[in-house]
Amino acid sequence: MKPVRHYLQFSDLSQDECLYLFERSRVLKRLHADGELYRPLVGRVMSMIFEKSSTRTRVSFEAGMAQLGGHAMFLDTKTSQLGRGEPIEDTARVLSRMSDVVMIRTFEHSLVERLAAYSRVPVINGLTNEYHPCQVLADILTWMERHGSIAGHTVAWIGDGNNVARTWRQAAHLLGFKLNIATPVGYEIAPLAGDTPNDPAHFQAFDDPMEAAKGADIITTDVFTSMGFEAECEVRREAFKQHRVTAALMAVAQPHALFLHCLPAHRGEEVDAEVIDGAQSAVWDEAENRMHVQKALIEFLLLGRIAEA
Helix, strand or coil: CCCCCCECCHHHCCHHHHHHHHHHHHHHHHHHHCCCCCCCCCCCEEEEEECCCCCHHHHHHHHHHHHCCCEEEEEECCCCHHHHCCCHHHHHHHHHHHCCEEEEECCCHHHHHHHHHCCCCCEEEEECCCCCHHHHHHHHHHHHHHHCCCCCCEEEEECCCCHHHHHHHHHHHHHCCEEEEECCCCCCCCCCCCCCCCCCCCEEEECCHHHHHCCCCEEEECCCCCCCCHHHHHHHHHHCCCCCECHHHHHCCCCCCEEEECCCCCECCCECHHHHCCCCECHHHHHHHHHHHHHHHHHHHHHCCCCCC
């Protein structure tokens, strides 16, 4: 039996596999734009487990499976036995006998690892407190559509050292670009066992957001308060007030620099309206690209590499 591949963090793919997914995403996006039906997953089912609420994750996976000819089922803690204490190992055993792929969006990354350990089918991490690998795939695809390879370029992360920031660091190490990160004191990327090392060639931390943004090709950020940290909202607003992405900050980046944000965004908090709604913003393409890159990922995990549509 062919071994099951999971996608739990960015580093689960090789550089070559990532580059394949980016190219495949562009093919699938073009087919969809041209109105061509491509349905290799007729009869295939995805189970989607949501312990954290979502707009983009749910819609992008559900719509993506439909476009590929498959079906996606939504499960949350209110409408499944997960909310009544069923062990995730038992959930994995059952769902993987009735589904072809499982996506989970939850809190602790260890839960995703336990799900994958007991699943007969591929498991995709739709977000955990520690990683957000599908988001960064979409972010890099958005850059590549406009400017080609990201290798050798610089990404500036301004804000919280959260799951998306940690995933950007993995991507920088794997794909050969540099990540500059500016976080308030106390909100740096927390080290995790087995995580990507702080390679100076691909990662540098700054105290000053302006210094991090100088000469960058991408400026990206996230909300100051991620899901699960709502009790810290006011404290974080005060701590992060110097880490808002403004027009002045964008001005020190490269003239061609893109602004990215995984959304939802709070205008006037982590980003000014004139930036996210301005000419350098690519957030709407970025949001759409979640769907296309996830289609390529699902296809790859279930069918392997495809030579052509």
